[in-house]
Amino acid sequence: MEKINRIVQQYAVIEAIIISIIFTYIISLGSNSKYALIIQSSALLGAFLFVLLALLAYKVLITFDLLKEWPVIFPALIFSISIVLGLYFFEEKDNLLNVVLLMIALTGIIFLMLVQCYRYLAKIKNQSHFLFKPKYFWLLWLFIFVTWLPAFLAMYPGNLSYDGVPQLLQTIGHQGLSAHHPVLHTLYLTYSVELGKNIFGSYNIGLAIYSLTQMALLSSSLAYMVHQLIKRRVNKFFVICAILFVSINPLIQIWALTTTKDIPFAALFIFSFILLFDLVKEPKVFLRSKKEMLKFSAVLILLCLLRNQGVYVLLFTSLFVFWAIKGKGNKLRFSVSMVGILVIIKLILGPLSTIAGVSPGDSREMYSVPMQQIARVYSLRKDAISRDQLKIIEKVIPEGYLVQYNPLVSDPVKSGFDTKNFDKNKSAFIKVWADLGLHNKRLYLESFLYGSVGYFYPDTIPYWLWYIMYDGAHPEFSPIKIERKPLLKTYDHYLRNFSEKLSFQKIPVYSLVVNEAFPFLAIIFSLGYAFYQRQYKKVALLMLPFGFWGTLLLGPVIAVRYAFPIYVCIPFILGLVFIDENQKEKI
Template sequence: MKNKKKSWIWIWGLMFLAWIPGLLAAWPGVFVVDNVFQMKWYLEGTISAHHPILHTYLLGGCLKLGKQILGSYEAGVALLAVLQMLFLSFVYAYVLYRLKDRFGKGGSGKIVWWMVLAYFALMPYHSISAVTTTKDTIFAGFFLLVVWKTYEMVKDQKSFFASWKQAVEYVILTFLMCGFRNTGIYIFLFTLPSMLIVCRKYWKRVLALGLSVVVLWGIFTGPVYERLGITKGSSAEMLCVPIQQLSRVMVDAPEELTEKQQAQVEAYIPDYSKYISAVADPAKDTFNVQLFEMDPGRFVKLWIQVGLKCPVVYVEAFLATNEGFWNPFAYYPNPDTYLPYIPYHGADLDQVGISWEHQIFIRQTPVGKGLDWFYEKMTEAGSYNRIPLLSLLYSAATAFWLIVVGIIVCIRKKRYEMAVPFFLLIGLWGTLMLSPVVVFRYGYPLLICLPVVWAMCCNKTDGKL
């Protein structure tokens, strides 16, 4: 560890080896229900922007390669799982390597550093997340890199903006972050004004950097999408909160609405009676997108009118759907939703419930019954809830409140420049609050950024707060 040039390689290798039991337990990887839809689109050549197309092509390419070269789709899943393990362990090793100087060479800072290494290497959900073939796995890695690079930018603005290589690297990483989760561009745009204010001495370069990301994203989602024949995602995905709120009013307080308003809500949300507080999918899946797109303003007007009559129900509906993102003590897996909080077993036919010509399901064959039992209990089965304090480490809400504490610490220390990376974190949390359901993989990027939050708050030399 004393050799700085090689220490990150040792960290990377150690972390990758520590995750191998998770891969063996979930062999060949965790192929979830989203992947079933993505593979259908990939094989039929009708790819939707509902899921990031970079991930759809990566997933499809790996499975196709596994089928053609190695003889099975399972081999393709294993290939992608190993690639994701290499990528995530590399990112964590890189950040840990850079944190070594920040946390200090001795005392409590060194102890914190080793605790972070143990957390990344040994916490069961890291290895299972790494082999879960969803967009969120790769997004988490790029998001952590962007948060770290943003921290380095504001910590030493002169050095960062003196190097065009660092600026190009930042643009590329930010674009890839957006490319693996569609909401990434909104997180970046939310952060950009704070970047212009904090780095106002270099505002022209910041503006050029921001415009570069926006132009790249515009080209990607414009001409590139058109060339590839990408179909746009459903508008319903952006309306989960209004759909939940209107559905709850129809279920809990229909007497507050006029007959005309009830008929309008039913026209937009035919299955409002299937409303479940913890997940938007049952009501959202039959949302009348065509009617909405004919006149979006009419829907917005209805939503406002009903909200003025039933504000308390609206607040209850909002907080009930995203409870796991603001309440660290919320219990998951939630019995009201069909989705596991942390998927360990892949998707099956019953979960999708649709028969397609191009329908792929991956058979998991765990290597080692003991490993299988342990990782299932510590992820999907939720046994961690029975271990004091451990359950808090599984909650994105815990990460959110620690981020809030970090903001308070930085304000008290007058480290206002740290507002920029904090805006990234709060921007991500804001998008989570609009999600259709609380699942671990959505909030995972917040949890892995906590070591960087510590670095943003701690002293320069000894790693103490």
């Protein structure tokens, strides 16, 4: 290994020039994308790119350490694949050879960039903070909450949107509680608006109560997250950036005032993330502390009651946490506690919900991907479906819904999905789905990407509707009357432009920071650094946001609200880079 390092370092200049020539050529001539066309049209830009790549390659190769730096190829490859998939899905349907060449070139370039970046980060020392005291958590919480007040006044009394109206129809509309939406959140929303009506005679005040309490919950979790970064002596500049990210970010402000289960779930997700870090870092202390285990159990139970996918993400993450924990006693304690938590969740969502009269949710929500794939084949290659296959399909999804196929959202097809008939014909339907997939691989892949590419490719927002339903949803069906009364019209205009006109897309860097693909990029970057530093406890911890991201790929539509729980975790995800997993904190 040392011999290879010496050879690479000895001929670093020649190697850097060769690498730069190859990569520049592939990017400029080996692709027909809009980015390549820009380089082709400017000799000066092409020359600048060549010099920049040569300098970067030389900087990396002159001190190259193969044994230490080879793992960086994996995040580089993942970034490259995500870019190429998105680029050729939305921009150009180029030939396979050009796609492969571009992917190789991008992997090499990103590898060089990541190695240099990771080297720099490894040199940064932990720093003590003037805020290194418990009482400053309350100041952080107050600061974040106050910075959100202009948004509250602009959106007063809040944004009754998305599933808010259907949830109120279950209670105030007397349709009966259903597990289709989290009962815990339905009751929280209902009691909030009813409190305002019963005490102040106004549903507007009731929605304001919901908005303010949700703001308090989310801002407290974000303040706790930032304070944990301070506690662990993370770089001061990064902490300042984290504070600005959670306080003045219009995306977070708008969602904090929107009636969707994703927001309280996001707050609990942050608490879960940090508690898992404490567990993985010092399992012996954490697992023997009744106080910590009580907090841990309560947060995870509430998390899973707010979203069904919480259970699957928890199971997935537990496997890696079990691997990261050392000592048989610790592993046993962790396993027993997780089984206990899952049993309690199962009891609440099962027998106890049935006793309380909660009707079960519809399992069709789980099948968005296969129903969209079948509908795409039906829409574009109906002749590829036999009569017998079509009969089985139409038992579950009638033709009237298949013809409504929209590649960007599954709701038109999903609304006609007959769950009872699916349960009766499950094996036959799955067989048809598999058979069609074998003969229509490209259509199946395209269908999957239409519902997922926005979660890893940030240059295009393929959401079929506006970015955020800023003015609410389904007001014609609402059992309560809400009247929006903006008290800060200028700020209301700013937030509206952000939500509906996507004005942020015109601003470099900022457009990436407020994109639903940003959490994925942050997770892969942090995972790459953890492997680079051989900090495998962090790898286990990052499986929580990564597992959640994986569930997004199976959802009905690409939407930023679904990614919001991991979006707000970005400061801690990236902050892990600065944290020494073996350092003991004092606070």
